[in-house]
Amino acid sequence: MKIAIIGTGNLGSSIAKGLINNKSFTSLYLSDKNTSAVKAFSNEDYVTLTDDNVLAVEESDMVIFALQPKHIDAVLTSVAPKITENHVIISVAAGVDILRIEGIIGSDKNIIRVMPNTAISIGKSMTCLCANEKGQEKIGLAQKIFDQLGTTMVISEDLVQAATVICASGIAFWMRLARATTQGAIQLGFEAEQAHELATQTCYGAASLLIESGRHPEQEIDRVTTPSGCTIEGLNAMEHQGLSSALIQGIVASFEKINQLKKN
Ligand SMILES: NC(=O)C1=CN([C@@H]2O[C@H](COP(=O)(O)OP(=O)(O)OC[C@H]3O[C@@H](n4cnc5c(N)ncnc54)[C@H](O)[C@@H]3O)[C@@H](O)[C@H]2O)C=CC1
Ligand SMILES: O=C(O)[C@@H]1CCC=N1
Numbered sequence: 059m060k061i062a063i064i065g066t067g068n069l070g071s072s073i074a075k076g077l078i079n080n081k082s083f084t085s086l087y088l089s090d091k092n093t094s095a096v097k098a099f100s101n102e103d104y105v106t107l108t109d110d111n112v113l114a115v116e117e118s119d120m121v122i123f124a125l126q127p128k129h130i131d132a133v134l135t136s137v138a139p140k141i142t143e144n145h146v147i148i149s150v151a152a153g154v155d156i157l158r159i160e161g162i163i164g165s166d167k168n169i170i171r172v173m174p175n176t177a178i179s180i181g182k183s184m185t186c187l188c189a190n191e192k193g194q195e196k197i198g199l200a201q202k203i204f205d206q207l208g209t210t211m212v213i214s215e216d217l218v219q220a221a222t223v224i225c226a227s228g229i230a231f232w233m234r235l236a237r238a239t240t241q242g243a244i245q246l247g248f249e250a251e252q253a254h255e256l257a258t259q260t261c262y263g264a265a266s267l268l269i270e271s272g273r274h275p276e277q278e279i280d281r282v283t284t285p286s287g288c289t290i291e292g293l294n295a296m297e298h299q300g301l302s303s304a305l306i307q308g309i310v311a312s313f314e315k316i317n318q319l320k321k322n
Contacts, residue, residue, distance in 0.1 A: 059203065062087035062118035064111050064133060069150055070124030071095040072179035076207040078102055080181060087114035111137050120146040120203070122172075127151050127319060134162040141167055146196045148172050152222050153319040156190045156215060168193040170200045173218055174207070175226045183208035184228075186221040219320065223312040231308065236261050 061083045063070045067090070074088055074096055085104045088096045093107040100107050108114055115121050115137045125133055130151045141147060141163050148170045149159055159169050170193045174185040185204045189197040197212060204210045213221060236257050243253035267278055283290040 059083055059120055059199075060085045060087075060118045061203075062089060062114035062121045064089045064114055064121060064123050064137075065125035065129070066090040066093055066096045067124065067126075068095075069174070069176060069178075070122070072176045073122060073124060073150075073174065073207070074099060074105075075179040076181055076183070077203075078105065079179075080206045082203055082206050085117065087117055089114035112140055115140045115145070119144065120148065120200070122148045122150065124150050127154050130154055131158075131162060134159065138163045143167060143192075146170060146193070146200060148200060150174060152226065153219065153316050155218075155320065156188075160190060165190060166192060168196040170197055171215065171218055172200065172204065173221050173226055174204065175229045177229060178204075178207045181207050184225040185210045186213045186218065186225060187211070188213055188215045188218060219316045220313060222316055223309055227312050231305070232261070 059082070061077065063074055063086070066074060066088045070088075070090070074086065077083055077086060078099055083104065085106070086102075087106050087108060088099065089108045089111050090096070091109055093100075093109065096107060099105050106117075111133060121137075121141075123130055123133065130149065143166055146168045147159070147163065150172050152173075154171075156169050156171055159171075160167075163169070167190075169190040170187060171189070172185060172187050174183040177183045178185070183204070185208055187197060187201055187204065187210060189200075201210050201212065211221075239257035239261070240250070240253045243256050244250055248256065264278070267273070268275060271278070279293070283293065
């Protein structure tokens with residue numbers, strides 16, 4: 059598969075890193091006004107860095123647009139004449155729906171909306187996908203690529219905004235929880251580096267337990283909370299401060315914001 063990424067900032071460069079680590083392409087064009095974020099990949103086999111978006115489209119079968127919502131319309135417009143019915147056009151832009159993309163490049167093109175997260179750089183993204191009518195026949199192809207870079211789920215387009223909050227913004231939410239745990243560990247006497255390792259490995263263990271056992275989080279919590287013990291004391295103190303409520307409210311606030319962005 060000949061792949062191009064247009065926009066190699068935070069997410070585009072993460073996708074590039076994941077693709078390169080996994081050797082998931084026959085050629086990879088990385089196109090940006092400023093390719094500094096992907097400079098390290100310039101010596102990789104079959105990778106070309108360019109600032110020519112049109113060339114990247116012409117030389118590729120699958121084109122991933124990793125641009126901010128405010129830039130995507132202009133870039134799509136400028137490359138639209140070069141987009142054929144065989145191209146697989148992927149957009150990761152948050153809040154930019156398929157109808158808006160079809161309005162620029164046409165509904166006769168394969169358009170796939172993909173919502174990965176930055177863990178794609180290490181092959182651990184939770185990635186959601188949906189396609190326009192024409193793109194339905196190509197969604198399997200896109201899914202195959204993203205399956206190599208983590209876990210995928212095909213969803214209906216009306217859930218993409220929610221998936222953006224849970225999976226893409228979710229990386230930031232979980233990072234903040236990891237950081238807060240580190241801060242607590244430092245207060246209890248650990249050096250910062252030790253505290254970071256304790257927090258991240260415990261976080262990794264908790265996620266792995268859920269994934270590998272298939273059990274509900276509360277079942278795992280019950281296995282940790284010794285009666286009258288320290289865990290239930292801590293958990294209840296956190297809940298009195300509104301931990302679950304704060305998370306749910308944050309998720310809803312994020313969702314409301316992304317729905318406003320969509321209207322702009
Ligand atoms: N950062 C994240 O974790 C996630 C971001 N997204 C979405 O992905 C998109 C990109 O986000 P980021 O990578 O964070 O933004 P970013 O600002 O880091 O990257 C965008 C890149 O586009 C480039 N660009 C701007 N105009 C261009 C043009 N005319 N031609 C070529 N390149 C151009 C910029 O130079 C920049 O490198 C956004 O729509 C965002 O909503 C979606 C999921 C997760
Ligand atoms: O914060 C944002 O708007 C983008 C979409 C999800 C992650 N970053």
